[in-house]
Amino acid sequence: MDVPTTRRPGVAVPRADIPRAKEKRTRIQAINRGLIVDAALEMFSTYGFRGTTIDQIAERAGMSKPNLLYYFPKKEDIYVTVLEETLEEWLDPFAALDPEGDPIEELRKYISIKMEMSASRPEASRLFANEILHGAPMIGRFLQTNLRNMVHEKAAVLRRWVSEGRLAPIDPYHLIFTIWATTQHYADFDVQIRAVLGPQVDQPGHREQAAQAVLSILLNGIRPRG
Amino acid sequence: MDVPTTRRPGVAVPRADIPRAKEKRTRIQAINRGLIVDAALEMFSTYGFRGTTIDQIAERAGMSKPNLLYYFPKKEDIYVTVLEETLEEWLDPFAALDPEGDPIEELRKYISIKMEMSASRPEASRLFANEILHGAPMIGRFLQTNLRNMVHEKAAVLRRWVSEGRLAPIDPYHLIFTIWATTQHYADFDVQIRAVLGPQVDQPGHREQAAQAVLSILLNGIRPRG
DNA sequence: GTACATTTTGACCATTCAGTCAAGTTTTTG
């Protein structure tokens, strides 16, 4: 006996296939994907992948769970999309390091921008930190290819600057790691910083003060000068 | 009708109550709690609280789930215990910063020890990072009291050193954050560092090289020195 | 405006997983 179904085999059922690429997007698709991705970034960055439920994202995005699943068939799909869209933005300033610029000035600009980003979009940093912390199951490949190449490229520039005597003799890779560590710490460990410093972190000048302190340490070091 | 049970109400059933404090522990209790905590640290630090199942911990600890639940009635109990035991160890070197020592030498020692810890016990760092990243739901109170006080205390020392001209004029809090950020980055973002640097991170001299680079940057800064 | 494609949803299913329980086994104690 056949399974009772209205579907006849061989007859193609018209089924809305959500386009993966950015082209061919309906107006509604563009809107709803946006809502979902925004909601998902918020949730994933706060509770992690496992700690976030589809229902939560759907509610925050203002739609039903099946409706959300219509746009992103798997929970993982949302996560990967959010991660991809965030990564690019996050690495932009790094790519913008100008090999022809003044070393100290370029690094000062880079550190400043990263501090600014940590303050204005901490979710992006946290999402990324969480993924790495858990072994980068989704973006491992990206790290080993794109990021790796980009870092090698920039490290070469830094090394040249060092050899030209325009930078202190520092291993370029560890310099990059140190900058990342320091700047992103202000987003990732915000709760801890808040616990220590109290409400003053919301005061107007605090962001600038933090950026200034970090710049001072990284550029000039801890030793007394003058 | 009564529910068929052999338990008679009012009759106290002898039930083994696991002592929460460290005293009064059976030999078996000491062993098994140790096995559980070790296994849990491993799992929680890798997969987070939500990403870890009791079964996984039990299997890694070599016992059945109900048996594990006999020692730690709730999943949260294991997590909190691991966190507490780890936190103390993790903050030890910070507490050991000697107000009477030489500033640069003290900081050099502190940074070196933290780098060493990140390399030898990355799980501890990751467990902690994960907890903070998710808003410190369990140790929020600890951060706002113990940690806060400790940081204030050490910040006062740093500030004195600055006023004595034995340290560059830096905000002491941000100096502390910068040191934490940089050193713990090597544990928390190990996967990323590995992706960029490749297998050389397992080479003998790598740890020392990393520590040297971080010390150089933090102590002397990026600017070229005469 | 009508036919077709797209979007939306309530009801449902299967799995995973924290936690329970009662009955057993082992260890300790007097």
Added chain:
DNA sequence: CAAAAACTTGACTGAATGGTCAAAATGTAC
């Protein structure tokens, strides 16, 4: 060595949650 205490476990349960589905509602193109 016998009784009590401590320890261990297989078999469950209930709630949470990722994902399905068929049908209804809405939007779009001609």
